[in-house]
Amino acid sequence: MKQFDVERPGRAEREDRPITTTTPTHRLLPHPRDLVRFGPHDGAHRPAARVAVSVLVPLVVLATIGHVEWAPYAVFGAFASAFGRGLPRFQRLEMQLEAGLVLVACVVLGTVLAASSAPVWLLVVTIGLVAGLTSAVSDLRRWSPPGPLFFVFGLGVSAFVPATASTVAVAGVVAPASLGLALLASVAGALLPAGRRALATAEGRRWRRGPRPVDGRRTVVHAAVCLVASIAAGLLSLALSVESPYWAMVSAVVPVVGSATAGQLVRAGHRLLGTLVGVALAALLLAWHPGVAALILAFGVLQFATELLIVRNYGLALVFITPMALGMRALGGAPVDVGALVAARTADTAIGVGVVVVVLLATHRLRRPRPEAAA
Structure with missing residues (x-):
């Protein structure tokens, strides 16, 4: 594909299901080889x-002004840039703005909950309610990547990071500013010759995505x-x-995402196995005790590697995103008990994956195609 940012029709739609499996939607269990299957590079x-x-960029700015402790708020605003890959520029921008505003709202809500010293059980219930709500919104708005992952993660991190009333104002400024930078990065390709050629096409200038039936x-x-x-x-983790x-909750x-139970089980396996390898890599990174500059540079490399692999093989992508997620704690300069951190993340991942596998198996029949749809 020679043109910058001109993607083949339908590529974004393929993210509605894990591309690492071709298991039919009626099958319950996946084939083991689905765990190691790779999708195409596809630009x-x-x-x-x-x-x-x-x-x-936001992390570098925060390090420059001496406030790397604000990194979680910046990172989740920036994650809006992960939405809409494969879409023409303006349609991608629309999706990123929609999802980004919800991300910012989750970050601010989480910070408010942290500042209010709400009981942990209330945090868990609130995150769960947001998980259900953002799952529905994601499906209805056809966001890509689908599902509530980023919103649950952003709300969870913000709710469990110690905060005060002044921190709420910080989150309310840093997260939207980071979202703005992400949107600028999304349209920056229009300055290149290939980007201008893309804008010269009718598809490249179209803002709205075409209608599609909602299940x-x-x-x-x-x-x-x-x-x-x-x-x-x-609640089980809390107990x-x-x-x-x-x-x-993130692991759960x-x-x-996806309509096939077999594909969902593959993704559960990816979550567990990828996290296990990822926490080992995180332990090596944190045991090295890198400085702030080295840690931020490592985050950039890890994020790039994650996005290269996230659609091709989710499990391998987790190997790279997990050290970044765990390494955020080290940015503030506070000592990190690497062993305890790795053990906790491993246990939480196992809990979340175990719970969701039980729920998915119990609701398998609800996701099977209707007889009239198959006819």
């Missing part, structure tokens, strides 16, 4: 570069599974006194 370096720049039953089931599985995982139950919502 992944372009969105990977956009997302890496969108995440890296109401699938939307409701997805939302219900995300709600139930995330709250159950969070077992595992640190940061939001991590278990990740596999829900």
